[in-house]
Every structure is written in structure tokens, then in C-alpha cells.
Amino acid sequence: MSVLIFVDQADGHIKKSSLEALTYGAELAAQLGTSAEGIVLGEVKDDLSALGKQGVKKIHHVNNSALNHLDAQVYTKVIAEAVAATGAKVVVFSHNLSGKAIAPRLSVKLKAAMVAGAVGLPNTSNARPDDPVGRGFVVKKNVFSGKAFANLSLNTDIKIISLNPNSFHITNGDGVAEVAPLSVTVDAPKVIVTAVNKVTGEVPLSEAELVVSAGRGLKGPENWGMIEEMAHLLHAATACSRAVADAGWRPHHEHVGQTGLAIAPNLYIAIGISGAIQHLAGVNRSKVIVVINKDPEAPFFKAADYGIVGDAFEVVPKMNAAIKKLKGIA
């Protein structure tokens, strides 16, 4: 028995969301009295033994260029073989873009109960002593787009947990993982990637810890300079309301909310956004929410931790100056 963590890479680099999944898997293994191992698919550039820092003892590496791009069908078969080879009872994914593609398929292939979007470690206090991962394995997940949680019982022998990004810390210990090549059958992919278009030079919104976002209160696209400056000073990603994306002021990939991206950064700064329920649905899992709005009645203040009732055109430049001072930028 062990906990197996799927470690996701893009372009040969391990994703931050996978470091969260590794830490989670290692802490889960400790809770269950077993060990945690990771699995990496495709060619990598990063040093995989460094993943020991997150507490895993061993990394299985399927070093095959046919796995450089995601084909969920092919990946699932490989991971299923690794589960059989390692005798894993719990498989952990990040509920990121790849996890959403692979974990459900693996759930079917292994007939393993799955929780999508877990926000914490399982509660195993009702487990039978002879069968710690049998019954009584309850995991909390997000439901109703961040407005509630469900405690889900996973009722099969093997279990799959897909962890919500940015809902678990990353440990940085001094462990070194043993890297072992794993040889399994790798089918030819049927989904052939023909182009990758990255928005370069920016912090990707889905992975960002800090997000500066603005809405229709900014009056027009020409006024985003101060928003971009704040994001740059904080190493934050920029986001916007749907109204702004629909108006063509900002690109659509920046739009957060129920119909856009759902994010859960440590800090979300909302400037000139009213806080409509559909907007909140995408951001209410942020740890700290700051609202800057000239209308004291703006609904966003009800969801905020900090706020300023004021004109963004006066407040934001002053904040930027204060951030520069804080960071020692003249």
C-alpha cells in the first residue's frame, strides 16, 4: 500500500500545483502510516530528486517523448499500470487542467471512487482499524462554485483525490527523492498537439498567488497602466470582470467568474468591480480579498477582507507608490 502522486509537467518543468499535490500526498501517507511516491510522465528538464523536498521518497519516471503532451487516454493507461506496479491505494492529482482530464478516466479504469476539487486531507477517524483506507474515508470538496463544501465518502478500495490548486501549502524540507525509471507500455497518442500558444512574460492567472483585477469602473482600456503597474510591482497576474472582457478592453483569458476562470489566489485585489454574484463565484475562494470602489454600497464589500471606499484613479497611484516604498524601489 502506498500513496501515488501524479506530478504534472509542462515543457519539462514541474508545475507548482504538483508541488502542492506532492506535499498533500506525503502528509496523507504519514496520516495513513504508509509512504508516498510520485510519477512523472514525459521528458523533463527539472531535477526530479529535488521533489524529495515535498516529502516523497521515490519518483517513478516514464521517460518517453510520446508523453510530452497530454493525451488523457494514453496517460491513464500508463498511470493505471503504475498503480498496479506500486500497489497504490490512493492516487493524488492536482485538480488543474491536466488533472481534470486524467483523474476521471483513471477513476473509471480502476473503478476507484474519486473526489474532484478536494480542499483538505481526508477524515479517516471513522475508518475501521483493519482497513484504514476502506470505508470511513471522507474528503471535503468545493461545491456550488465556492459557495459551499460537501463531505464526500469514497467507498472503494482504491481512491482518487484531485486537489484544488492553491488550497494546500507546499513544504520545502531537505529530502532527496530516489528517481527510478519505470517501464510501461506507452500507446501512440491519438490527440496530436500541433501548436502551443503561450501568453509570454506574464504570471499565468490560473497559477498566480496574487491577482490584481479591474472592472468597468476604470472607464476604458487606456486606463489599465496603473493596474499593470501594480501587478508588476507585486509579481501578480492581472484579471478582469466579464463586462470588461466583453467590451474588448482586456483579453478574454483574463476574465474571471462563473463563466470565466475560477481562481483561488492568496490575494485578490478588485478595483472598480461591483461584485456581481457571477463574478464572486470565480474569486470567492481567494484567501484575502481587497476591494477598491467609489460606491460604499457595492456588493463586493460584503465579500471583502479589506477595502477602500474611494476613486480608483486617486487610490491606485498612491498604493503603487506605497508598494514601491515597501519593496525598496525608488
Add this chain to the structure above:
Amino acid sequence: MKILVCISKTPDTTAKIAFTDNNTKFAQDGVQWIINPYDEWYALVRAIELKEKDAATAIHLITVGAADAEPIIRKALALGGDEAIRVNADSHDSFYIASQIAEVAKQGGYDLVFTGKETIDYNGSSIGGMVAELLDLPYVSLATKFELNGTTATITREIEGGEEVCEVSLPVAVSCQKGMAEARIPNMRGIMAARTKPLKVVEPAAVDALTSVVSFELPPAKAGVKLVSPDTPEELVRLLHEEAKVI
């Protein structure tokens, strides 16, 4: 060309979220039900667009739900589906729902299976992938664009910080999100036509659910906003640094 579009019923986005029966059931009183936005705006409308280009296309809709899902499936028919199938079962277990969809899909011989990106109530993002595995089909998730060239689909999908274009031969299962299509509203002709379109009810296959909901809970209420004067924004920066420790 035969397309199967998976349609689910969700509470309206503005619905109040509350629970009854000792926090084990969603409180349905006064809740307005809608077609899950991703299923309607992106999966269904893209299927309709494909049919507009190639009239030989048939669009079948499927929902796994009790009789109270019928107004939702009729609305989807009004938007443009040709016929609908309701599997008469009420479950929140993704594997159970996916298995019911796969049973129907096996008999239909579909070239394309479209789902939404996720349901806005259970937020699984799971059912599309499960159906694909049950049918042994390739799966492209979180698609933002979909083009068809004979029997080859060119699909754009979201990746961290960008997008990826891929090609795959039909049949394929696709989960759809923003970018796939623009939302439409049903017109009177569609609404009238929907009344006479076939809506078949089938009984569920015997499948065991793999999960069960033990309880629901609401997040702890926020402590309330701490307001800083607009004259001293530097105080807000200080609080974010020293108190909240996020910058």
C-alpha cells in the same frame, strides 16, 4: 454526423445556497433551475452551429435526472436539439451518471460527445472524462474552439498560461467552455417545435455509485471588511504586508 450533447440541470447562479435534513440535502425551495451554463452556451450551441453547416447532422440530447428535469431538456430542444433522452434516475455520483450516459451512447453510435466544462453545483469536471473512458474514446477537455474537417477535429484547449491546438480523428469526447460558441436565446419557432420533438425516457442501467455525500457545509462567514480611508492608501499596503502577510 451524430452528436450527443450532455445536458444537466443546475440551480440558477443567483440561487441561495442552503441545506436541509441535517445538512445532507440542498434546499430546493424557491430555487429556479436552469440548463447548466457550460452545457447550454458552449456544448449545445456549438453542436447547433455544426448542424447549421451540415444539415445531415443529428443532435441528440441526454440528461440523467428525474421528471423535474424535463422543462430543462425541453428548453434545450427549443434551442436546437433534434431529440432527447432522459435516463430516469437521480444521482450525484459522477461515475453513476457517466455510466448511464455511456450506456445510451453505446447504442447511438455517436461521432461526437459534448459535455460542459463542469456543473456549477457539483463542480466535478469529471463526467466527460469518465464517459470517454467508458466508451474508450480520446478526450479533449476544456476546449475553447472546435473545428471539423471531414472526420478530423481541430480542437483548441486551455493550458496553464495559454492554449494548445490539437488534432484528433472522430469519434471523440470533448468538454466545452468559453470560446466554443456565443450564447443564444430560443426563438418562438424553436419553442413551438420543441413541444413535438421526441423525448424518450429510459430506465437506468444497474450501476453502483462509488461515492456518497455525508454532509454539506457553508463556509464560515467573513469577519467583515476592514475599511481604510481613501486618503491613506499606504495604510492598506501596510496592513496587507504586516497583518494579512500576503505581500
